[in-house]
Amino acid sequence: MSQIETFYEVMRRQGITRRSFLKYCSLTAAALGLGPTFVPQIANAMETKPRTPVLWLHGLECTCCSESFIRSAHPLVKDVVLSMISLDYDDTLMASAGHQAEAILEETIQKYKGEYILAVEGNPPLNEDGMFCIIGGKPFLDQLKHAAKDAKAIIAWGSCASWGCVQAARPNPTQAVPIHKVIKDKPIIKVPGCPPIAEVMTGVITYMLTFGKVPELDRQGRPKMFYGQRIHDKCYRRPHFDAGQFVEQWDDEGARKGYCLYKVGCKGPTSYNACSTIRWNEGVSFPIQAGHGCIGCSEDGFWDKGSFYDRLTNIPQFGIEKNADEIGTAVAGGVGAAIAAHAAVSAIKRMTTSDDKTEAKQEEHS
Amino acid sequence: MTVPLNASGLDNSGRRIVVDPVTRIEGHMRCEVNVDSNNIIRNAVSTGTMWRGLEVILKGRDPRDAWAFVERICGVCTGCHALTSVRAVEDALGIEIPYNAHLIRHLMDKTLNIHDHIVHFYHLHALDWVNPVNALKADPKATSELQQAVSPAHPKSSPGYFRDVQNRLKKFVESGQLGIFANGYWDNPAYKLPPEADLMAVAHYLEALDLQKEVVKIHTIFGGKNPHPNYLVGGVACAINLDDVGAAGAPVNMTSLNFVLARIREAQEFTKNVYIPDVLAIGGIYKDWLYGGGLSASNVLSYGTHTVIPGDKSTDLLPAGAIINGNWNEILPVDVRDPNEVQEFVDHSWYEYAEGKKGLHPWDGDTSPKFELGPKTKGTKTNIKELDEAHKYSWIKAPRWKGHAMEVGPLARYIIAYNSGREYVIEQVDRSLSAFNQATGLDLGVKPFLTSTIGRTLARALDCELCVDSMVDDWNALINNIKNGDSSTANVEKWDPSTWPKEAKGVGTNEAPRGALGHWIKIKDGKIENYQAVVPTTWNGSPRDSDGNIGAFEASLLNTPMERPEEPVEILRTLHSFDPCLACSTHVMSEDGQEMSRVKIR
Numbered sequence: 001m002s003q004i005e006t007f008y009e010v011m012r013r014q015g016i017t018r019r020s021f022l023k024y025c026s027l028t029a030a031a032l033g034l035g036p037t038f039v040p041q042i043a044n045a046m047e048t049k050p051r052t053p054v055l056w057l058h059g060l061e062c063t064c065c066s067e068s069f070i071r072s073a074h075p076l077v078k079d080v081v082l083s084m085i086s087l088d089y090d091d092t093l094m095a096s097a098g099h100q101a102e103a104i105l106e107e108t109i110q111k112y113k114g115e116y117i118l119a120v121e122g123n124p125p126l127n128e129d130g131m132f133c134i135i136g137g138k139p140f141l142d143q144l145k146h147a148a149k150d151a152k153a154i155i156a157w158g159s160c161a162s163w164g165c166v167q168a169a170r171p172n173p174t175q176a177v178p179i180h181k182v183i184k185d186k187p188i189i190k191v192p193g194c195p196p197i198a199e200v201m202t203g204v205i206t207y208m209l210t211f212g213k214v215p216e217l218d219r220q221g222r223p224k225m226f227y228g229q230r231i232h233d234k235c236y237r238r239p240h241f242d243a244g245q246f247v248e249q250w251d252d253e254g255a256r257k258g259y260c261l262y263k264v265g266c267k268g269p270t271s272y273n274a275c276s277t278i279r280w281n282e283g284v285s286f287p288i289q290a291g292h293g294c295i296g297c298s299e300d301g302f303w304d305k306g307s308f309y310d311r312l313t314n315i316p317q318f319g320i321e322k323n324a325d326e327i328g329t330a331v332a333g334g335v336g337a338a339i340a341a342h343a344a345v346s347a348i349k350r351m352t353t354s355d356d357k358t359e360a361k362q363e364e365h366s
Numbered sequence: 367m368t369v370p371l372n373a374s375g376l377d378n379s380g381r382r383i384v385v386d387p388v389t390r391i392e393g394h395m396r397c398e399v400n401v402d403s404n405n406i407i408r409n410a411v412s413t414g415t416m417w418r419g420l421e422v423i424l425k426g427r428d429p430r431d432a433w434a435f436v437e438r439i440c441g442v443c444t445g446c447h448a449l450t451s452v453r454a455v456e457d458a459l460g461i462e463i464p465y466n467a468h469l470i471r472h473l474m475d476k477t478l479n480i481h482d483h484i485v486h487f488y489h490l491h492a493l494d495w496v497n498p499v500n501a502l503k504a505d506p507k508a509t510s511e512l513q514q515a516v517s518p519a520h521p522k523s524s525p526g527y528f529r530d531v532q533n534r535l536k537k538f539v540e541s542g543q544l545g546i547f548a549n550g551y552w553d554n555p556a557y558k559l560p561p562e563a564d565l566m567a568v569a570h571y572l573e574a575l576d577l578q579k580e581v582v583k584i585h586t587i588f589g590g591k592n593p594h595p596n597y598l599v600g601g602v603a604c605a606i607n608l609d610d611v612g613a614a615g616a617p618v619n620m621t622s623l624n625f626v627l628a629r630i631r632e633a634q635e636f637t638k639n640v641y642i643p644d645v646l647a648i649g650g651i652y653k654d655w656l657y658g659g660g661l662s663a664s665n666v667l668s669y670g671t672h673t674v675i676p677g678d679k680s681t682d683l684l685p686a687g688a689i690i691n692g693n694w695n696e697i698l699p700v701d702v703r704d705p706n707e708v709q710e711f712v713d714h715s716w717y718e719y720a721e722g723k724k725g726l727h728p729w730d731g732d733t734s735p736k737f738e739l740g741p742k743t744k745g746t747k748t749n750i751k752e753l754d755e756a757h758k759y760s761w762i763k764a765p766r767w768k769g770h771a772m773e774v775g776p777l778a779r780y781i782i783a784y785n786s787g788r789e790y791v792i793e794q795v796d797r798s799l800s801a802f803n804q805a806t807g808l809d810l811g812v813k814p815f816l817t818s819t820i821g822r823t824l825a826r827a828l829d830c831e832l833c834v835d836s837m838v839d840d841w842n843a844l845i846n847n848i849k850n851g852d853s854s855t856a857n858v859e860k861w862d863p864s865t866w867p868k869e870a871k872g873v874g875t876n877e878a879p880r881g882a883l884g885h886w887i888k889i890k891d892g893k894i895e896n897y898q899a900v901v902p903t904t905w906n907g908s909p910r911d912s913d914g915n916i917g918a919f920e921a922s923l924l925n926t927p928m929e930r931p932e933e934p935v936e937i938l939r940t941l942h943s944f945d946p947c948l949a950c951s952t953h954v955m956s957e958d959g960q961e962m963s964r965v966k967i968r
Contacts, residue, residue: 053543058394060418061441064444064593064594067442067444067593070485070489070575071579071592072579081545082534082545086545088545088548091390092390092392093390094546097390098385098388098934099384100551100933101389101549103549104549128737131737132418133416134386134396135387136386137386137750138749166435166438167420170423171422236615250598250600250605250855251605251858256606257607257615258607258612258615280591281579282579285586285622287591289617290587290590290617291603291617292598303423307431308434309428
């Protein structure tokens with residue numbers, strides 16, 4: 001194999017004009033939330049950076065992360081796979097199987113020591129000597145550790161690799177663990193979500209290829225650019241929350257008017273993700289817009305935080321035992337910045353400014 | 367060519383070939399075969415190599431949450447477990463959903479089937495038939511002529527278009543970084559397409575990649591995201607508001623309905639102008655490769671799907687039924703509640719039953735993992751070289767219908783629909799067969815044509831066509847129903863667990879993209895007491911049962927000649943025709959609290 005080509009060279013060779021290339025760079029900048037001043041920097045990076053090999057491993061998982069990844073609209077996944085990275089191992093998409101597939105993994109590790117990105121979907125089970133997930137006759141755990149050793153950077157795709165997700169929900173019969181429990185000597189970029197948003201996934205990759213560095217991470221290892229705010233912070237139904245206008249039951253008047261889903265269990269107020277901003281599937285919609293509350297799928301241990309339909313206040317670890325109704329009647333007290341109080345205060349405020357009878361009636365509930 | 371359907375008819379004395387990992391599938395799978403001196407497969411061993419234990423995790427949880435957990439069984443057939451789960455809970459609690467919810471769920475379910483089939487054919491299966499490297503030799507002009515002959519209605523057919531695709535491919539290959547195409551079997555004589563057909567297929571691989579992200583947007587409208595859209599016990603969460611205040615911010619409004627119709631039309635065009643013509647064109651060139659029928663010629667099972675009139679299974683577009691011993695004249699009724707019909711065996715699975723060898727109905731299931739290798743295993747516990755199939759050898763259980771191993775999937779439901787006299791299906795099958803016979807000069811009958819690897823792949827494409835066509839009907843029915851003044855989407859009478867009986871049990875069924883899917887639930891005191899899913903790949907990928915009956919994967923590989931045994935092209939080709947989904951098949955675990963203590967948590 002020849003030396004690694006730059007992204008720009010590949011695009012040019014494939015008949016993409018310089019003008020289109022620059023346009024692509026500006027779209028990338030926009031997707032990453034960067035201003036137009038960053039376009040030259042992105043272009044420069046893409047002109048000089050090589051096409052990076054990526055090894056994509058699968059442990060215990062459901063393949064929703066791969067499925068999400070191929071939904072990416074900008075960049076299109078065909079451009080990612082043909083022009084941006086060299087996806088050398090991915091057992092969901094690769095042509096070869098068996099020992100020919102294993103040979104590729106080995107070859108890439110040897111040839112690109114310290115230069116490849118390891119992307120991990122799913123997680124390793126530790127029980128039964130790791131044999132709840134077997135690759136090539138051996139525990140997945142072995143493959144994971146082996147591939148991690150010489151990786152330049154490691155991406156934990158989705159909630160399985162980041163937190164453990166559904167197979168690690170109580171009682172976690174296979175003792176599935178997030179990858180940072182078994183790879184301790186390398187920084188891991190967590191891209192949680194079940195699955196993560198497609199453009200978030202390709203956005204993280206593009207950022208790394210463009211700037212040649214890991215995006216800035218929060219204390220839990222998530223890229224700040226996508227996981228820095230709660231869904232609630234940017235939700236288009238937020239004005240209804242502030243106005244005390246809630247869906248009380250499925251398919252009620254509020255549901256049809258697009259009111260806030262907090263009372264039917266929405267976890268938007270405690271979930272850090274980009275669903276309400278970038279939205280899903282090329283920005284078409286997101287769970288709240290489609291009428292169902294957020295289930296908090298990008299949060300650690302979201303399966304074990306009570307029913308998806310419980311109001312947040314009923315969840316013990318939320319730090320407050322009262323629910324919105326109770327707080328509504330005792331709003332004066334110092335319940336702090338808790339969401340429930342926030343909801344109640346918003347509701348009370350609304351009551352004092354509105355004389356709409358139906359809504360006032362609704363407030364009696366809250 | 368008769369295929370032995372029992373372990374007693376298999377010969378494992380020849381050279382052993384191991385394929386692990388089997389790639390381009392969902393999840394983790396291993397396959398071992400023995401070939402005779404003529405390189406013909408005489409024994410096949412299919413092994414599920416992962417286990418997650420989701421049903422154990424469900425125990426004690428809120429039944430209204432179950433859909434989200436089981437949806438994560440599989441992110442490829444995303445939504446079909448969620449749908450089957452809400453059906454099981456609604457069956458247990460006696461909840462009837464509004465007609466709009468029935469239609470919206472149909473639209474979501476069919477969207478999933480369409481997406482799944484298209485991605486399966488182009489991105490998981492095509493490379494078993496199509497050689498992208500050979501496409502470099504194609505003449506773009508001749509490719510354009512081929513495209514216009516195969517599908518005159520497809521607009522992307524100019525010589526320039528194919529030249530661009532070829533240039534892109536050429537430069538990709540020349541870069542030396544072959545990515546996902548690296549180490550493929552590109553000089554294997556098992557690949558038969560002329561370069562022009564290869565180039566056309568590569569172009570469609572890329573077109574399908576673009577298309578698939580569009581059709582799933584129907585899930586995004588109704589379920590908020592894809593993969594893993596949201597479902598709701600009692601109906602759907604996407605309220606309808608066409609003309610009142612707030613409609614613009616409501617989930618279902620005129621704009622989103624228009625958007626949905628546009629996505630249906632797009633998928634319909636692709637299916638009719640690209641997908642089906644491609645399968646027939648490729649199938650025609652591989653006319654001498656009619657292997658892989660296996661169990662489909664004998665035993666097939668379908669739970670029936672796409673019920674037009676809610677609650678009336680006789681209106682299923684693809685009806686329920688079972689055929690055994692290849693008797694197409696008799697469609698047997700299937701009752702998923704009967705304890706003697708669907709049963710699971712674990713003699714060759716890495717589980718043990720407390721009461722020894724017998725089959726258990728899902729409502730009475732028992733699962734304790736027991737990872738144990740037979741005495742003839744080569745290698746060690748954590749470095750297996752060759753499995754001992756006389757012992758336990760898979761994380762998949764062996765479900766059986768009245769003791770019979772059954773093939774499930776689009777081919778099974780098409781065989782049953784065809785023999786049940788469903789006119790739409792008969793027209794599809796007859797039209798395809800006549801096109802095939804015309805193109806190849808053969809005079810095949812329906813049975814040898816359908817019961818093959820090619821037939822299985824074709825049935826998937828026809829299933830996709832049925833979905834896109836009937837989605838237009840569903841969309842129109844939805845509009846009509848709203849026009850008639852019904853905009854209800856959820857029945858909340860029994861939303862509150864205090865309205866539930868102390869104990870209840872239910873079952874939900876569906877035909878998932880890969881075949882018959884059933885979820886069985888028991889509810890006690892408002893919580894899940896037990897939960898069992900018996901999924902398509904459990905049927906198809908099952909190991910042997912107590913009587914030595916082999917499953918569909920194993921049967922399908924028998925008697926297939928391999929060009930080069932060390933290169934598993936033929937094995938992949940036939941296994942992929944089932945679209946294996948291993949995360950689905952191998953999560954199965956029990957229900958009853960005792961088993962938990964037997965799972966060692968270290």
